[in-house]
Structure formats: C-alpha cells, structure tokens
Amino acid sequence: MTDSETHFSTEARGVPTGPGRFVTVNDIDAVEFVPGLEFRPVLGDNVMTNFVTYAPHTEAPVHVHEEEQVVIVLDGELEFVIDGETRLMRPGDVAVIPSWVPHGARTLEVGCTQVDVFTPPRKTLLDHARAQRD
Numbered sequence: 137m138t139d140s141e142t143h144f145s146t147e148a149r150g151v152p153t154g155p156g157r158f159v160t161v162n163d164i165d166a167v168e169f170v171p172g173l174e175f176r177p178v179l180g181d182n183v184m185t186n187f188v189t190y191a192p193h194t195e196a197p198v199h200v201h202e203e204e205q206v207v208i209v210l211d212g213e214l215e216f217v218i219d220g221e222t223r224l225m226r227p228g229d230v231a232v233i234p235s236w237v238p239h240g241a242r243t244l245e246v247g248c249t250q251v252d253v254f255t256p257p258r259k260t261l262l263d264h265a266r267a268q269r270d
Contacts, residue, residue: 153181161187164268167261170194177258179265184257190214190241190248198240203254205239207231212248216241 159178164187166174172191177184190196190212198217207216209225216225218239225231225241225248233239241248252258257265 165264167264170196175261175264177261177265177268179257179262179269182256184252184254184261184265186252186254186258186261188248188250188252190243190250192243192245192247194247195242196240198238200236200238201258201260202235203256203258204235205233205258206253207233207241208251208253210249210251212243212246214241214243214248214250 161176161178164176164178166176166189168174172194173196174189176187176189178187207225207230209227209229211227213224213226216223216231216239218231218233219237223229223231231239254261
C-alpha cells in the first residue's frame with residue numbers, strides 16, 4: 137500500500153463506537169463564564185472541540201486544568217500567555233498547552249474566534265456539551 141492508501145484505508149479493523157453526526161456551531165447555546173467570552177463545546181467520545189468567541193477587551197484569566205489543550209486562532213487576534221510567555225496570536229497561529237500549565241488570554245481592540253481542542257474533554261464544559269449532543 138502507498139502512504140495515501142494507508143492513510144485513507146477503507147479496511148475496518150474495529151467496530152464503530154457510535155454513529156457520526158453533523159453539528160452547526162451557531163445552533164449550540166453559548167456558555168459565558170465571563171462577560172464577552174462565549175464557549176460552544178462539541179463533544180466526541182474522547183475529545184472535545186470548543187468554539188470560542190471573544191468580544192474586544194475581554195479576558196480569560198490565567199488558569200490551569202488537567203486536560204491537554206490545543207488552541208487554533210481562526211479570526212481576529214488575542215494576546216495569549218503560556219507559563220509566563222506572552223504572544224500576539226492571529227489567524228493560523230496555534231498554541232499547545234500540556235496538562236497543568238498556566239495559561240490565559242485577552243483581546244485588545246478587536247475580538248477573536250478560536251477553536252480549542254481538549255483531550256480528555258474539559259470537565260467544566262461536559263454537562264453543557266452533553267446536553268447539546270443529546
């Protein structure tokens with residue numbers, strides 16, 4: 137097999153764990169822990185993707201959690217801090233945050249849209265994500 141054939145194999149080597157589904161992000165009720173910061177989580181079996189919208193001049197305080205997180209900026213910009221190091225992130229920029237590493241973010245004059253990927257799923261969003269899924 138070529139690399140392409142291996143990557144896109146149609147040979148099932150296991151049993152599906154459930155049905156697939158499509159989700160429209162704007163149909164998800166937002167969770168807002170601080171004003172101007174909206175979360176719309178989408179839950180899989182072992183992973184969570186969280187669609188995040190920041191209004192201008194909004195802060196996600198520095199915090200830690202056990203879940204590993206990958207942040208992908210889609211639109212706008214924000215200052216992101218990981219373990220004391222701050223970067224201005226713009227569309228296409230990615231941050232990788234291991235478990236228990238302090239991190240936070242804030243927007244300045246413009247808002248921002250980002251996607252967070254959590255594994256395992258972020259505990260503080262699980263109830264909301266389950267309700268949206270079900």
